[in-house]
Amino acid sequence: MEVLSLHLGVSHFATPPAATQALQAALSQPNQYGPTEGIAALREAIAQRYQEDEGISVTAEQILITHGTKHALHLYLSCLLTPGAEVIAPAPYWFAFPEIVRLAGGQLVSLPANPAKHYALDVQALRERITPQTRLLLLTNPGNPTGKVYSPEELHAVAQLLEEYPQLHVLSDEIYDGLVFPPAKMRSLLQFEPLRNRIAVVNGFSKSFAMANWRVGYLIAPAPLLQQSTHLQHQLIGGVSPLNQLGAAAAMHNRHALWQSYRQDLLPKRQKVLEAIGQLPNLRANVPDAGYYVTLEIENCLQAANPRSPFQLVEEWAAALKDQQGLEVLPATNMGMPSAVRMSYALPAPELDEALSRLRAFVS
């Protein structure tokens, strides 16, 4: 039986044709290093996107093109954090965050999210975690794996915290922002222009543009941090391939058509997955506002809540699902989600049907 890999963070969408065409057209360019900060065509395309789509003022000079979003995060954290700094991350967060924070000298402080409250940001609990060592609030919006998009009220509460704590910075990881399903509406944290001297955003082309193999991300950060991050990128690695950047720029210009086509494909699949889960005992899932994951809350499949269960840990449950049914999902324990697994539905319909039937066979 072939294992179905629903644990992965890549979609089944093909590379945007606009990107491959732009890259092909660029192949005759002379052999030259690109600028460390990124090529103007891409930085301008990104700036234009925020202006056109959200009316947010971002200039090309405020953007650093990086070797993927992970590296954007690394550069920013290396420049912001000093040893012992605390970084509060409301769950869910990408499983690589704790280690990236640690390598930059900081320490990640996790803030749980409550599935029963649709993973709402618990501002009071967040406030209680702020100490004199707290330097950064690290948001994931839309959430991975919850697909939770923060409401205007939640974002305003974050802005309010920034006003109260003058040492606090906020970084928002918005890499799934092109995959939002109405009526949910994504607003970048960059909207709070008067606070932009302490607001940063990382983003990239691997998720919302199906270009995981192109390795292009970006950082938008306050001027001093952007300057330091650019310098560090220059010292340690250099700029991203201009060829790949030209492809990314073309994809960005084509974003509305791409995102519409992704939504058209994903919406019925989301529906199908949620309906299937609704019929299964002991599994719960909220409706994700964005992205291509469903977060299965499996608390009732574990011994603590269900003494008849053979599974103590989420990892054991996931391993059994793989062993018995050939269905691989991702335990979300190291994403700040102690009793959840992540399951992608960005795959061809027949594979998704097969995956759901295996899941059904496993839990029934």
Next chain:
Amino acid sequence: MEVLSLHLGVSHFATPPAATQALQAALSQPNQYGPTEGIAALREAIAQRYQEDEGISVTAEQILITHGTKHALHLYLSCLLTPGAEVIAPAPYWFAFPEIVRLAGGQLVSLPANPAKHYALDVQALRERITPQTRLLLLTNPGNPTGKVYSPEELHAVAQLLEEYPQLHVLSDEIYDGLVFPPAKMRSLLQFEPLRNRIAVVNGFSKSFAMANWRVGYLIAPAPLLQQSTHLQHQLIGGVSPLNQLGAAAAMHNRHALWQSYRQDLLPKRQKVLEAIGQLPNLRANVPDAGYYVTLEIENCLQAANPRSPFQLVEEWAAALKDQQGLEVLPATNMGMPSAVRMSYALPAPELDEALSRLRAFVS
């Protein structure tokens, strides 16, 4: 007057057609992250190259594909060095070395090279610089900018040092190794197989393959360091775009034809430059064994040696050459070469003629 940029480290050669064809063929590949360590096709092509060309045994598993050679160096140094470690670098070395070493916690100790001795490795002086803190010997072979290729005797002297000092590692930066002019013969430091547990090599596709804008390099290192470097690359950035790697693999398979064509283009230009310099007062240059730079020794153009000169510093001389004649060359002071400038001759013949005529006008 248009400035002629002979200070740059890129050649006028076009991207290898084999590379662009391979990339185009790969554009329909599915949207997936590549492996952190690099794709098998490229790692195997590199391993094959050492086996076929030099009879050196390198396996694909001993190679990490990196985001350019600079990043290979950063990963390796971050894993090898501890705070306070000393790194001895025989001149010439790439101007970014001191800073990359510092960011990894070490300190670069420069070892001068004597132009009157054709930049021979001064083993005695090297030996005198070894202290209990010395952790690494950082070689540049072929030299940048000297084009010096270390002789078998010099390389054996390095191997001898490794045997004498069990705490010592050696990293050889061999990025110009495809551009060697017979009778000079390049031998990788990897040849010393019994010492390979302390020998590493960094290399890449920007110089010897005219693919500066593809951002592909590699690290060959002892197993524990390679493993740590791979893990660090995974944590901080992820693997290189498989698209770019496929292009690099195709170029590597085509290396003999490429290198022959590069030599055919560069050899008469090297000759022309050396003849021109031979006729100019106060300038000296050795015949470079490799690469596409001539190192102009301008000691006799500076006040210390020539009281009638208006220039105290190499930088002043170079600035005047740019201001007065629109010819930009690179002061090599931060490459461990206190009275030299680097001048590229990898440019179209008419531009090179014009550059030499401007140089003539300036020094005459």
